[in-house]
Structures are given as C-alpha cells and as structure tokens.
Amino acid sequence: MIELIEPDTDLYNAFRACRADWGPGEHEDGFGIDERDDVDSPEGFATWVRRMRSQLHPRTQPCPDRPHWTPHWIVEDGEILGAIALRHQADDLFGRIGYGIRPSARRRGVATWALTQTLAEAREVLGLDRVLMPCAADNIPSARTIERCGGILEGIVATELGPQRRYWIDLS
Template sequence: MPELIAPDVRWHAAWRDAHAEWGPGAHEDGFGLQEPDEVGTAAGFAAWLARLDVEACTYRWILEDERVLGGIALRHGFDDFVRRYGHVGYGIRPSARGRGVASWALGRMLDEARTLGMAQVLLVCAADNAASARTIERNGGVLEASPDQRVRRYWIENSLSFDM
C-alpha cells in the first residue's frame, strides 16, 4: 500500500532511482524540480529540499516498499502559475503507472486541500494525456471549456472525496 510522505533527505537514493527511470531533465511534475537544481549530490539534494520547504506549496512523495513511485504537489493560492498549471501537479514513474497510484494520491491531496479551506481545485493536463484526464475525472474533475486546445482544464468541487 502506498503512502504519502513529506520529502526527506533519507530517501535520496530511492528518489534518484525514480528520477533515473524518467531520464535526464526536470520534467517530473509533482516534485518541484527546476533546471538549476543539482540533485546528484547529498548537499545539492538537501538544498533542493530546503527550497521546497519555503514555497507556497505542499509537496508529497508517493512511497511504497521504500520505492519512490512519484510525487504530487498542492499549490496554494491562485497566482498566474496556478492559473496556467493548476493547483495540483503529479508525476508517476513509468514502472508504477497503470495501477491507480495517481488517482489514489490525488484523492489524498484533495483531502489536504480541504484542510486548507480550498473549496475548488484546478487541475490542468495536456490534451493528449488520456491517463491524466482519467485520473482527474475519477476524482470528480469537471472539464472547463477552454480556448486553448493543447490543454484540458478541470475543476474539482472539493467538498466530497472521490476515490477510485
């Protein structure tokens, strides 16, 4: 059974294993990783996690049997970044996809959003990302009409929990 945990330096090796599975770059949504972050060394990894601690965002890693399966981020507020990318971003390592892990993690983060008083949550995915669209829809996402055909924008009324 997976669990959501706060990022921690003790999971450096497990995180690096997941990161290696994605390949080079900072493309795993849900981790808050940016191009200048140097995560290969213990010091760089610790500095990255320290940066995450001061952001207006709740980061969680999805852990199962001491393996990092993915990450999920709940962005607070409603600034331009959230308007473009949504309140929640997540990424699941390729070998853990297709098991409902993202749907499960999104449900837990919606619980967290409720505790923060977030009655509506915006999620955005690429128009061609059918798996992400299903994940959002399983959790109550309602598609918003959007002029940008490259993305799908969903709103979740966050007063009830929608599990898989």
C-alpha cells in the same frame, strides 16, 4: 502501503532510482525541480530537499513570507513512486495540484490515490470548495485520473505550455 511523505534526504538513492525510471530529458511533475537544482549529487540533493522543506506551508496557519505549497513524495516500501504538490494560491496555468508518477508505477491507481488524498487536504486544510486541475490536452492518462476524482471538463484551451484540458473538481 502507499503513503505521502515530506521530501526526505534519507531517500537519495530511492530518488535517483525514480529519476532514472523517467529517463533523460523527461519532466518529473510534482517534484518542484527547476534549472537551479542539482539533484544528482548527494550535496545538491540535500540542498534541494532542505529548500523544499523550508518552503513547506504550515497546515494550520498562513505563512505570508514563504511560497504557498505543500510538496509530497508518494512512497511505497521505501520506493518513490512519484510526487504531488498542492498549491495554496490559485494558479490559472498550473492549477492547484501538480503530480507525476514514475513510468514503472503507472496503471496501478497510484495517481488516483495520491490525488484523492491531496483533494481531501485542499478541502480540510485550505477550506477550498473546488479546484482547477489542468493537464496537457494529449495526456489522456492524467485526464482519466482527474475524471476519476470528479473532474468536470471546462474545455480545451491554448496556453503558453500548449493545449490544455481544464478540469474543475468540486470538493463540497
């Protein structure tokens, strides 16, 4: 059974397998990894997970002194299939939700399932009535996922990240 969980240090080996599936130089969207993070050593991984967990936004009340996002790992039978993050503040470049699915778990509906769950959280927890979901203009699988979840294309725009499709999803 697929589930969304908070980042967990017990899944170090599962994370390494997930990361290896992407291969060197690939970008794992949804995980929140940046250049300061050492996710390859057990100690660095534990530090990164603690930082991720410290940034979790309480679901019931505002938290003005911490970043406003909720990261989740997409897990099935102890295997990390990917990650998805809900941003609690509007972001015109990245939108409200970012996700990535490891190559071996694609084309199984994992992204659609995770996005559906996260859209429900955006509506129920944050009270949003619509969300912005951009993706790279050439990322047709992501565009299809967004469209399956109700995304309506606003247009394709030039951004600092390259051309992006901008979708809006109505949550009402």
